[in-house]
Amino acid sequence: MKKRLEELFAQEGQKVFNYLRKILRSQEDAEDILQETFAAVYSKLATIEDAALPSYLFRTAYHKALNRIRQRKKDAQYNLSLQQPELLKSVEEQAEPTAQNAEIRAALAELSAKYASLIELKYFQDKSYREIAVTLDMTESAVDSGLVRARAKLKKIILKRRKSAELLSVKNEVRNKNGKM
Amino acid sequence: MERCKFKKRLSYYLADELSIAEKAILDNHLSDCPNCRQELANLQAEEDLVRDFLSEYQSEEISRDLQDKILSIPTRVSAKPKFYDFAIKFSIAASMIISFGLGVLISSSLFNEEEIVFSEESLVDIEQLYSYGGE
Numbered sequence: 001m002k003k004r005l006e007e008l009f010a011q012e013g014q015k016v017f018n019y020l021r022k023i024l025r026s027q028e029d030a031e032d033i034l035q036e037t038f039a040a041v042y043s044k045l046a047t048i049e050d051a052a053l054p055s056y057l058f059r060t061a062y063h064k065a066l067n068r069i070r071q072r073k074k075d076a077q078y079n080l081s082l083q084q085p086e087l088l089k090s091v092e093e094q095a096e097p098t099a100q101n102a103e104i105r106a107a108l109a110e111l112s113a114k115y116a117s118l119i120e121l122k123y124f125q126d127k128s129y130r131e132i133a134v135t136l137d138m139t140e141s142a143v144d145s146g147l148v149r150a151r152a153k154l155k156k157i158i159l160k161r162r163k164s165a166e167l168l169s170v171k172n173e174v175r176n177k178n179g180k181m
Numbered sequence: 182m183e184r185c186k187f188k189k190r191l192s193y194y195l196a197d198e199l200s201i202a203e204k205a206i207l208d209n210h211l212s213d214c215p216n217c218r219q220e221l222a223n224l225q226a227e228e229d230l231v232r233d234f235l236s237e238y239q240s241e242e243i244s245r246d247l248q249d250k251i252l253s254i255p256t257r258v259s260a261k262p263k264f265y266d267f268a269i270k271f272s273i274a275a276s277m278i279i280s281f282g283l284g285v286l287i288s289s290s291l292f293n294e295e296e297i298v299f300s301e302e303s304l305v306d307i308e309q310l311y312s313y314g315g316e
Contacts, residue, residue, distance in 0.1 A: 002252075005252065005254065006252060009248070009251060009252060013243060013248075013251070014240065014242070014243060017241070017243050018238075018240055018241060021241055022238075031244075031247050034243070034247065034251065035247070035250060035251055035254075038251045038254055039254050042254050098239050100237035100238065100239065101237075101238055101239055101241070103237075104234065104235060104237065104238050107234070119231075119235070122196075123231065123232060123235050124235070124238070128198065129193075129196065129198050140198075144192050144193060144196070144198070147192070147196070148192050148224075151227050151228065151231050152227065154231050154234075155227050155230055155231060158230060158231070158234050
């Protein structure tokens, strides 16, 4: 049993971790959920066939991540009601290893968890519609229409972020010029 | 303008999710339909933009510490033996049956006592007592 868990971890652990990092953005939350996911899958390991394990693992991670996001929203509302802004330290403020990763996470965070998961499975894990449908418990046509909408929304987000980055760089240039004069 | 019936299949075409036969039909249609060609070009541009944006993502390694924690799950959880689950369920069921049985026994014995107290003989005794008291 332990060997099976080790194989599953070697094969899928990194993928699931990167997915959780993108969808949750926080390193700490991603690590927590990864542990919880493997613990949950381990308890069912004897009842799941090898071929179905990766989908089951990803689905478990997806549902646990959704719960964590919901919990975060509740906590944020609670903290707001207590008027303790220092407790509302944004996940965005946490250290990011690369600027590109931070940018991609920020863009994906503007999508719903379902759309972000569709994007993850299609563009990061190169899954087919059929595999995505099995993993997220959807029909293939729902995967297609979901991906069309997710892509269109992500395009808008990317363009909006690029525009505001350009505006910011122009502002900084003007400020620098004024400072030199 | 009438909506082309092939329009819905363009995203499948782009994702390479069509069968060879379906793809051939759509290829044939695309050579005749400028609207679908335009739609496909729009979808392709969107796809390229998203792919280009996401391609910058750098995979992050799982720390050694976390890896060890996850791989030590079996020794900590130690495969919850099914016997304990069964034993717990069995003891709950047994205690419920025993308490029900005890309840029936106690209630029936109480009922019997009442019968003794209010039996005909004792009622006659009570009547006699009352009649002596009256004299």
